[in-house]
Amino acid sequence: MAMNTRYTDKEPPRTEVDALEGPTVVEFGTSWCGHCRAAQPHIASAFDDHPTLRHLKIEDGPGRRLGRSFRVKLWPTLIFMNNGEEIERLVRPTDVSPIRQAMAMIDH
DSSP: OOOOOSOBSOOOOHHHHHTOOSEEEEEEEOTTOHHHHHHHHHHHHHHHTOTTSEEEEEEOOTTOHHHHHTTOOSSSEEEEEETTEEEEEEESOOSHHHHHHHHHHHOO
């Protein structure tokens, strides 16, 4: 798998995300968001320790159903899931440590 470097505007249906088996990180944000850009080095560093972890990097914004279904309000929002269940959530992470800890919770 590995970390995705670009946000996609093709969001899967929520039912598809909930049906994913195994550990998954769902990241909501946009390429023009300063908070999102600032978080990328921390997210990338955390993925170095979990190179096989599934990463969905979804562009969010008004009218985006997937982000609304997860009640995303600020970017970036990282949702750490295992077998379709949300285990942890980080909003606007500014350090790699909490990202690594959340990844360890779902990818052990």
